[in-house]
Amino acid sequence: MKPIGSVHDIPFGEGRTFSVDGRMIAVFRLRDGSIRALDAVCPHKGGPLADGQIDLKQVVCPLHLNAWDLATGCSLSGQKPVASYPVRIDDDLLFLEL
Amino acid sequence: MRQRLVVIGNGMAGARTVEEILARGGEFDITMFGDEPYGNYNRIMLSNVLAGIEDESGIFLNDLSWYAENGIRLHAGVRIDRIDRYAKMVYASDGTATGYDKLVIATGSSAFVPPIKGAHVPGRGYHQGVFVFRTLDDTRAMIRYAKEHERAVVIGGGLLGLEAARGLQNHLGHVTLVHAAGHLMNTQLNAKAGKTLQTTIEQKLGIEVVVDGMTTEILGKNAVTGVKLAGGRVIDCDVVVVAAGIRPNSAVAADSGLVVERGIVVDDQMRAVDEPDIYVVGECAQHRDQVYGLVAPLWEQAKVLADHVTGVDRSAAYHGSQVATKLKVAGVDVASMGQQGAEHADDELIEFAEPAKGIYKNVVVRDGRLVGATLVGDAGKAAVLIKAFEKGSELPENRAALLFDLGGPVAEESVADMPDEEQVCNCNGVSKGGICAAVAGGCKTVGGVMDATRAGKGCGTCKPLVQRIVEWAAGGTIEEDPAASYYVPGVPMPKPELMHAIRLHQLKSVSSVFATLGGDEDAKSKMGLASLLKMMWGEEYVDERDARFINDRVHANIQRDGTFSVVPQMKGGVTTPAQLKRIAEVAERHGVPMVKLTGGQRIDLLGIPKEKLPEIWADLDMPSGYAYAKSFRTVKTCVGSDYCRFGVGDSTALGIALEERYQGIEGPGKMKLAVTGCPRNCAEAYVKDLGVVAIDGGKWEIYVGGAAGAHVRKGDLLATVGSADEVMVLTGRFLQYYRENGNWLERTYAWVPRVGIEHLKKVLVDDAEGLAAGLDERMTASVGAYRDPWKERTEPATPGQFRTSLPLIVLPQVPVRA
C-alpha cells in the first residue's frame, strides 16, 4: 500500500482523481466516511468517473449515466466492469494498493 | 440413461423449443450449438438497438445463466459443419463430435446478398463499409462504422431495409434507400399503399427513396465510395447496408443428405422427411411449401415439436400460420396481412385513401372472412384486424367498422372469453395464460407484467390488449405503477406528498431527506431533490455539494471528453462591441477550441478544461448564462418596434427585463423564453416554455407550454395583457406554479397539457383559488436569493472543486476549430 494523498482532499459524497504510478484512480469518500477506489476512466466512452454522483453503493458516470458498483467495479447497467482497488485511511492519509 | 438431445442453432427458434421441452418436463440431456458467441437474444429488437431505442443488454431472452440453471451444455461460437444421420453424430468446427438420440435443427436464415459487383473483396469477405443486418455482431459493426461516416445507402425497401434506414439515421446524416421493385414493401403492400408509405418516409423521416433502382455495382477501391444503379446513376456514400432478403441456412442439412428445397422440408410434426429422429424448426424449415421469415410461426412450431418429442402429445400437428407484419419505425405505422387486394372476382375490397395525410387502409373480405388487410399511416385497428385474420372470426356487418372507430361501443372481444393459450404478444410469444400467471405471481402493474413476460415489448401493437388482460386478471385491483408517480426514484412519494413531508420535518438538506423519508441514499435522486429543496427553502437551503450534478458543481456543461463549455449571459441576445472584444480576447488568450453562436442567441466557448474555468470567468467578468442547469435559461428576442418596420412592441426591452429578473431560477426542467415583436414570430415565441408576442394595440399575448426540441408543440395562449408589467408578473407566477407542481424533468410542454390550459388560466389569471399572491411572493423571494455562481471563483466551495478528473489525459480532446 502506498500513500496517495489526504482524505481531506475529497469532500464527503464526492470523488477526486489521483495519479498513481502512471494510472488514474478515482477515489470516492462516501457519506458514511468510508473510501472506495476505481479506475478513473469510464469504460463506456471515457467519461471522468470522479465527476459522477455517488451513494453508498454506486457511482453514476456524468456522461451517459451508466452506473458501477463502488465496491466491486461491476457495472449495474450492462457495461464492462472497471477495476477496483483496496484503499484504507491511516491518520487521515489515503493508502492504495495497485 | 436419459436421451441425448442436440440442438443446432441457438437463436429464437432453438432456444424457444428447448424452453417448451423443459416446460413439458422433458427428460433430456441437452447440448446446444450456436454459431454466435452469445446466449439467445431477441433478434427482432436489433432494429431498436440500431435506432438507439433499446440497449443491447435489454434484448437478451436467455442469458448464459439460464443454460447453466437448466443443465444445458451450450457451445456458443461453435458451428456444426456436418451431420451423420446413420451414426447419429454432429461434427463441429472446433473438431469435436457429439452423439445424439434426437436432433433439432434451428439454423435460421442468413442475409441474402445479390450478386452485385464489388460487394465482396476476394478473400476478405464484405467490402469495407458494406454490411448486412442479421446478427448482434452485424449491428454493432454497422453502428461503429456508421458513427464515423456520413452517407449511407440501404439496398432493399422491405421491412428490414426500412428499419435499417431509419436506424442508421441515428448515427449518420444522410440515408438513401434503393429498392429494386416499383414500390416499397412490395411483398406486403399494393402499389397505392407502397407509394403512400414512400411519401411518408421521404417527407417525415427525410430518407431519400429510389424505386425501380437496380444496384449493379458498389464503388470504391479500399472502402466504399458509392453505389451505381442500372442506368448509370451513381449515389455517393460511405456505408452500404444490404437488406435484400434472407435465405434459410440449409446447406449443412443438404450436405448431410436431408431433403432440402427452399428450406429443410418437414412434416406436420416438424420432422425432416423420412427422419424420425431429426426435427427442424424456425426459418430454416419448409412446411407445406411455406418458409417463414417472422417469429410468430416459430412459437407454434416449437410447441408442436415439443409435444411430439417429449411424447406429451404424439398427435400434435402444425398446420401452418397466417402471418401479419408490422413495421417497427416510430411514427410510421404500417401493418399488413394476407392479400394486398382483391384476387377473386367476388372478393370484397374496402379501401380508404387520404394520401395528403399519408393514410391508406384496406381490407379484403372473402366469404365473410378477412383474407387481407393493409394499414399505412394509422394502424389503430391493427390488433383487431390481426385477430380477425388469424382466427377467421365473424366480421361486423358494417365493413367500415373494420377500418375506423365508428363511435358507440366497439365490439371488443371480452378478455374473459379468451382461451388461456391464446397468443397475445406475437413478437415475444406470450399467451393470455402467461400474462395471468404473472399477475397471479404478484405483478399488479401493467409495466411490471410487461417486464416480467416481455409481452408488448416487440412491435407494441398488443399493448392495449395486454393492459386489458392485466386489469381483468387483477380483478380490477390493478395498481398504477407507484414508482411512476414518485418525484425521484429513491424516495417513494409523489411531489405534493414529498413537499408536505419536507415542510413538516423541516428537511433542508438532501441527506436529511434520505435519512428521514427515503432510507438509503440514492445517487440518481440527489439532483432532483437538490433542485426541489433549493426552490422550497431559498436561502435556508443547506447546500450539500455532492447532491449536485457535476454541471451544477462547476457551473458549466460537461462535454464528451470531460472538458466544459462556458456560456456567459447575454440578456435577450443583445451584446456590445466591448463585450464581444472581451470574449474574443479571452478566447484567444486561452486557446479556446471552439467559439460558437448558440441556438439561444449567445456565445459558447467550448472545450475548456475544468481547472481553467475560474480563470476564464474572471477574465470574462460576465455573469453565468446558466446553459448547464435545469433552470431558467435565456430569453430570445427579436429587434422589435425600435427597429423593425413591422414591430408593434418593444420585444427586446421586455426580453432583457424578463431575463434580468428571472435569471438562474432553478426548476424541474429547463425554462426557455422568448419575446417577439409581432406575430411574424422571428424570436420563435410560439414554441417556448413561455413566449410573449406583441400584438397591435399595445397588447401582449403570453403562450405557455410550447416546444421545438425533441418534441414540437405550439404553446397554449394563457392570457392577453395590456402592459409589459403584467407580462412580468404573470411570467413569474406561471414559472413558480410550474416549479412547485411540475415533476422532475417534466418540461412545460408535457406539464401544461397535463394540468390543462383552462386550469392554468383559472389559477394564474383569474386567481380562482386565491393562490396568486403566494406564488408571486415565493417567486420574489427566489429572485432575491439569486447569486451569480461564477463569482465562486476565488475561493473554491469544496477542496479540489476545479481539479481535473482525468489528470493524465491531455485535454481538450474535442477538435479545435480556430
Ligand code: SRM
Ligand atoms: C449550445 C446549444 C446548441 C448550439 O450550439 O446552439 C445546446 C446544447 C445542448 N443542448 Fe440544447 N442547446 C442549445 C439550444 C437548444 C434549443 C434552442 C433554444 O434554446 O432556443 C433547444 C430546443 C428548445 C427546447 O429546449 O426544447 C434545445 C433542446 C435540447 C434538448 C431537448 C429538450 C426537450 O425536452 O425537448 C436537450 C436534451 C435535454 O434537455 O434532455 C438539449 C441538451 C443540450 C445539451 C445540454 C446536451 C448535454 O447535456 O450535454 C447540449 C450541451 C452541449 C455542450 O456541451 O455545451 N437541448 N437546445 C444551444 C444553447 C442555447 C443557449 O444559449 O442556452
Ligand SMILES: Cc1cc2nc3c(=O)[nH]c(=O)nc-3n(C[C@H](O)[C@H](O)[C@H](O)COP(=O)(O)OP(=O)(O)OC[C@H]3O[C@@H](n4cnc5c(N)ncnc54)[C@H](O)[C@@H]3O)c2cc1C
Ligand atoms: C433486424 C431484424 C428485425 C426483425 N424484425 C422482426 C419483426 O418485427 N417481427 C418478426 O416476426 N420477425 C422479425 N425478424 C425476423 C426474426 O428475427 C426471425 O424470424 C427469427 O429470429 C427466426 O428465428 P430462428 O431461430 O429460426 O433463426 P435465428 O434467430 O436466426 O437463429 C438461428 C441461429 O442458428 C445459428 N446457426 C446457423 N447455422 C448454424 C450451424 N451450422 N451451427 C451452429 N449454429 C448455427 C445462427 O448463428 C443463429 O444464431 C427480424 C429479423 C431481423 C434480423
Ligand code: SF4
Ligand atoms: S447540441 Fe443539442 S442537438 Fe446538438 S448534439 Fe448536442 S444535444 Fe444534440
Ligand code: FES
Ligand atoms: S462515458 Fe461513462 S456512461 Fe458513457
